[in-house]
Amino acid sequence: MTDTPAVRIRGLRKTYGDTVAVAGLDLDVADGEVVALLGPNGAGKTTTIEILEGHRDRDAGEVSVLGHDPARTDLDWRAQIGIVTQDGGDLLELTVREAVGHFAHYYPRHRDPDQAIDLVGLTEKATERVRTLSGGQRRRLDVAIGVVGRPRLLFLDEPTTGFDPQARRQFWALIRRLADEGCTILLSTHYLEEAEALADRVAVIMGGRIVADATPATLGGRATARTVVRWADGRQETDDPAGLIATLTRRYGGTVPGLTVSRPSLEDIYLDLIGDAS
Amino acid sequence: MSATVLRGAPRRPSAARLGLHRATIELKSFFRERDAVVFTFAMPAVILALLGSIFDGVYPGSDVTSAQYLAPSMIAAGVASTTFINLGTSIAADRDDGTLRRLRGAPMPPSAYFIGKILMALVVTVGETVVLLGIAVVAFDLSLPTDPARWLTFGWVFLLGATACALTGIAASSLARSARSAGAVMNLPYLVLAFISGVFYTPVGQLPEPLVTIGSLFPLKWMAQGFRSVFLPDSILPQEVVPSWEHGRIALVLAAWCIGGMVLCLTTFRWRGRRGR
Known part of the structure; x- marks a missing residue:
């Protein structure tokens, strides 16, 4: 174990022609941490992740991934990285087991391919052609290939786009299992509930910059925000919701009609954040 | 006793071994994909069978039939198909469908990819040649030479011709904008060359001179000869x-x-598609 973070980004910039995709982005990901890069489409999530993967050149800034500059890396560095991209249309004629088994060969300390397939829940499909998989199964195959080499750091770029709610829950369970194994994970998503469910830390990216970086519970001052108490005849913001409810209970002489108590949701905070930035 | 030095990490497999793994994966994918098999593998055989049956007659001053004259030229066209077209379209597809991107994300030495592609093309090309020779022998009474010197000639023409076409195909794969256009981009020059190299149009001596001159600039005419x-x-x-x-x-x-193709490959090969800048 070292004190060097798994990922360290300072002042990252990338432009395409006149379009600024990443505009001075700073981010750290500690060893073993699960960080969600949350932002709307076009915020710069994919560009940032591709630069970290060494798949894209940057214009400016310092980037270190597992202690190396991803623009100048070797195969030993690659062997410690797992990548799950957005849109793979390859491997169609192979079976799931052939595809995962093939990629296992590249890694010196790889998992048993069948174990990787089991991990993502594709055991029943192991002998089926990749062509026959559904979208969700296909992404799980991508994850199996991404983790078959036992990466220290896994990049997932919008892994659940297009999933139905049930498939998304299954996928989250898979990511949690990988995190429990000690894998550092940086995932991008535009689903709030995904960031909240999976991440130790959420970095909100907007216009190529990080506009907030905190745990899901404290993002945007969520933990300290005043609580809103609503009931049939009124609404009040308070720092002492228990006291207010006690008062209301006395006033109504029992059950308070239509009582709800809420903190601002992550969605409220997020919409505030991206609303401010844009 | 000296202390045993243990290497901290198991070693990554060699490029040669990974190249062999790539070749098996490439071959499985090739023969399972019907489009690829029909376009690059079966087409020359079908053309040989068709044209060989249509063409009639014996060349004056010899006992060579038109079909027998066509057969060796079609073997050359078959080699060009299973190397030039096969590699050109399959690499364009790899660039388009994310294969290259995924491989570049894995700890794969780049040479393993090319070893896999070339071994795949070699196996397919040998298979194609055997099929075409079989058709020629069985259907058109082509007799196989017994003189070892002739087989030696066959060996070096095959090796040089296949290498030249393979390298040109790898280089040409960058011309296609997408996997979908690659078939057309690769097949058009191939078909034109097959005509002006005197493969489909026999005998080559009857071709108009300007066409022969153009055809002579390219490898197919010489491989067929x-x-x-x-x-x-x-x-x-x-x-x-x-x-x-x-x-x-x-x-x-x-x-x-071969040399020009190698230079083109080294200078023009792109791992990334057009959007990956």
């Missing part, structure tokens, strides 16, 4: 462009295309 020198008697030479097999010139042109 080399294969004819292996399987046909010298009595057919009057039907050639010049009444000689020109082995020296064949070797020279094919070797030049």
Whole structure:
């Protein structure tokens, strides 16, 4: 174990022609941490992740991934990285087991391919052609290939786009299992509930910059925000919701009609954040 | 006793071993994908069977039939198909569908990819050649030479011709904007060349001179001529462009295309598609 973070980004910039995709982005990901890069489409999530993967050149800034500059890396560095991209249309004629088994060969300390397939829940499909998989199964195959080499750091770029709610829950369970194994994970998503469910830390990216970086519970001052108490005849913001409810209970002489108590949701905070930035 | 030094990490497998793994994956994918098999593998065989049945007659001054004259030329066209078209379209597809991107994300030495592609093309090309020879022998009574010198000629023409076409195909894969356009981009020059190299239009000596001149700039004409020198008697030479097999010139042109193709590959090969800048 070292004190060097798994990922360290300072002042990252990338432009395409006149379009600024990443505009001075700073981010750290500690060893073993699960960080969600949350932002709307076009915020710069994919560009940032591709630069970290060494798949894209940057214009400016310092980037270190597992202690190396991803623009100048070797195969030993690659062997410690797992990548799950957005849109793979390859491997169609192979079976799931052939595809995962093939990629296992590249890694010196790889998992048993069948174990990787089991991990993502594709055991029943192991002998089926990749062509026959559904979208969700296909992404799980991508994850199996991404983790078959036992990466220290896994990049997932919008892994659940297009999933139905049930498939998304299954996928989250898979990511949690990988995190429990000690894998550092940086995932991008535009689903709030995904960031909240999976991440130790959420970095909100907007216009190529990080506009907030905190745990899901404290993002945007969520933990300290005043609580809103609503009931049939009124609404009040308070720092002492228990006291207010006690008062209301006395006033109504029992059950308070239509009582709800809420903190601002992550969605409220997020919409505030991206609303401010844009 | 000296302490045993343990390496901290198991070693990554060699490029050669990974290249072999790639070749098996490539071959499985190739033969399972019907489009690829039909376009690059079956087409030359079908053309040989069709044209061989349609063409009629024996060349004057020899006992060579039109079909027998066509067969060695079609073997050359078959080699070009399973190398030039096969590699050009399959690499364009790899660039388009994320194969190259995924491989670049894995700890794969780049050479393993090319070893896999070339071994795949070699196996498919040998298979294609055997099929075409089989059709020629069974259906058109082509007799296989017994003189080892002729098989030696076959060997070097095959090796140089296949290498030249393979390298040109790898380089040409960058011309296609997408996997979908690659078939057209690769097949058009191939079909034109097959005509002006005297493969579909026989005998080559009857082609208009300007076309022969253009055809002579490319490797297919020379590979076809080399294969004819292996399987046909010298009595057919009057039907050639010049009444000689020109082995020296064949070797020279094919070797030049090997070198030029290699230079093109090294200077133009793109791992990333057009959007990945």
